[in-house]
Amino acid sequence: MNLIEYREKIFSNISDFEFEELSIFAFRFQYENNSVYRNYCDFLKVNPDSIKNYINIPFLPIPFFKTKQVVSCKNKSYTIFESSSTTGIIPSKHFVSDVVLYEKAFNQAFNLFYGNPKNYVILALLPSYIERRNASLIYMVNGLLKKAKPGGGFFLSDYTALYDEISKNEKSKTKYLLIGVSFALLEFASNYSIGCKHGIIMETGGMKGRGEEITRERLHKILTKSFGVSAIHSEYGMTELLSQAYSKADGKYFCPPWMKVLLRETTDPRSVHSIGNGALNIIDLANINSCCFIETSDLGAVDCDGSFTVSGRFDFADVRGCNLMSV
Numbered sequence: 566m567n568l569i570e571y572r573e574k575i576f577s578n579i580s581d582f583e584f585e586e587l588s589i590f591a592f593r594f595q596y597e598n599n600s601v602y603r604n605y606c607d608f609l610k611v612n613p614d615s616i617k618n619y620i621n622i623p624f625l626p627i628p629f630f631k632t633k634q635v636v637s638c639k640n641k642s643y644t645i646f647e648s649s650s651t652t653g654i655i656p657s658k659h660f661v662s663d664v665v666l667y668e669k670a671f672n673q674a675f676n677l678f679y680g681n682p683k684n685y686v687i688l689a690l691l692p693s694y695i696e697r698r699n700a701s702l703i704y705m706v707n708g709l710l711k712k713a714k715p716g717g718g719f720f721l722s723d724y725t726a727l728y729d730e731i732s733k734n735e736k737s738k739t740k741y742l743l744i745g746v747s748f749a750l751l752e753f754a755s756n757y758s759i760g761c762k763h764g765i766i767m768e769t770g771g772m773k774g775r776g777e778e779i780t781r782e783r784l785h786k787i788l789t790k791s792f793g794v795s796a797i798h799s800e801y802g803m804t805e806l807l808s809q810a811y812s813k814a815d816g817k818y819f820c821p822p823w824m825k826v827l828l829r830e831t832t833d834p835r836s837v838h839s840i841g842n843g844a845l846n847i848i849d850l851a852n853i854n855s856c857c858f859i860e861t862s863d864l865g866a867v868d869c870d871g872s873f874t875v876s877g878r879f880d881f882a883d884v885r886g887c888n889l890m891s892v
Contacts, residue, residue: 575823575850588619591857599637624860630657638854646701648804670851687717690745754791767798807851823850
């Protein structure tokens with residue numbers, strides 16, 4: 566297998582066996598070509614020849630994206646996606662050498678879970694993201710908007726315009742998707758109440774320091790009542806990944822075929838399991854040009870059908886792993 570074949574294969578309907586095969590290829594490729602990842606594996610005293618399945622592949626802690634350039638394919642220029650950050654916290658930077666790969670990942674994942682974006686008017690309530698110029702979520706929504714029905718777009722604090730747009734789509738019985746960060750959806754919901762019979766309401770999580778953090782269960786309860794829907798959808802993604810998982814109800818996320826969530830024990834990061842409870846590790850085969858194997862700061866559970874839920878985060882998550890930053 567070569568890189569061209571790999572890129573073509575990951576977005577096909579791959580089997581569990583093929584996922585394993587592709588994961589091993591990605592591991593060996595990134596061990597050879599990604600100095601940050603290779604140094605981390607060597608620090609753990611991992612013999613690359615001993616890796617026979619994806620459970621045993623080392624997962625790179627997210628803090629490395631805050632201090633290192635995590636790349637497996639060297640380019641003269643990169644599209645750089647950057648995470649949000651509060652004062653004093655170093656943001657993650659994802660150096661993307663081939664943004665076309667990201668576009669293929671988010672388009673194919675959306676099609677898989679929701680169908681063609683041309684069937685929707687897409688309304689984006691993402692003020693904390695759009696205020697930054699290099700958020701991967703904004704790039705994704707922009708890409709979907711280009712294919713969606715006319716009439717959509719980004720809304721900052723003009724909730725009246727958003728309300729009018731939702732009302733117009735409801736009146737014309739037009740399918741629409743409202744995707745928003747949690748605090749903005751809550752603010753909108755506190756000012757307006759509308760029956761969204763023809764819309765999907767999708768939260769991307771996070772209060773971004775704009776209010777008290779609340780549980781997803783409480784968030785969804787408030788939003789379902791305000792928007793008059795039976796369930797709130799969710800998108801799970803992060804700066805360090807090129808792929809997204811989606812939930813259509815109850816915060817239960819499903820991954821596209823080229824993405825998988827595993828669990829590690831909170832007291833032993835090298836003890837990884839397929840199902841149960843623990844901290845989340847993610848394999849994103851679309852991340853071939855950076856690192857496919859990510860150790861996140863999220864806590865949750867993985868079910869036997871491959872779906873997962875997120876229950877919280879490690880305390881002081883930004884501090885975790887800093888003692889390894891010198892490797």
